[in-house]
Amino acid sequence: MNFKKVMADSKFRDAEEGSSRLFSQLKESLSIAEQKELLLELESEWDRKYGIFLEYSYCQGLADSPMIHKELEKYGISVVKEDAEYNYTPPKPIFESSILI
Numbered sequence: 001m002n003f004k005k006v007m008a009d010s011k012f013r014d015a016e017e018g019s020s021r022l023f024s025q026l027k028e029s030l031s032i033a034e035q036k037e038l039l040l041e042l043e044s045e046w047d048r049k050y051g052i053f054l055e056y057s058y059c060q061g062l063a064d065s066p067m068i069h070k071e072l073e074k075y076g077i078s079v080v081k082e083d084a085e086y087n088y089t090p091p092k093p094i095f096e097s098s099i100l101i
Contacts, residue, residue, distance in 0.1 A: 023039075023043065026039065027039055
């Protein structure tokens with residue numbers, strides 16, 4: 001999943017704004033420091049759980065990739081893999097070779 005696409009999705013942004021607003025309202029309504037601390041710990045655990053979920057989703061996508069490519073080929077859609085060497089541009093040398101001679 002492309003992170004930029006998710007962040008640009010209006011449904012995601014609406015959900016994010018809504019959850020942030022509600023979280024802030026809940027945090028402000030708590031009167032005891034211990035309650036506020038528990039709320040922050042809960043938020044941290046939610047984030048940790050969500051991170052694990054995303055990692056599993058990403059790994060599952062990688063595992064399913066060959067099957068998805070085969071299914072796409074049935075409909076005439078080809079997924080081209082590029083060699084790593086074409087995606088890498090070596091850095092230019094700092095000194096010209098004639099200087100080193």
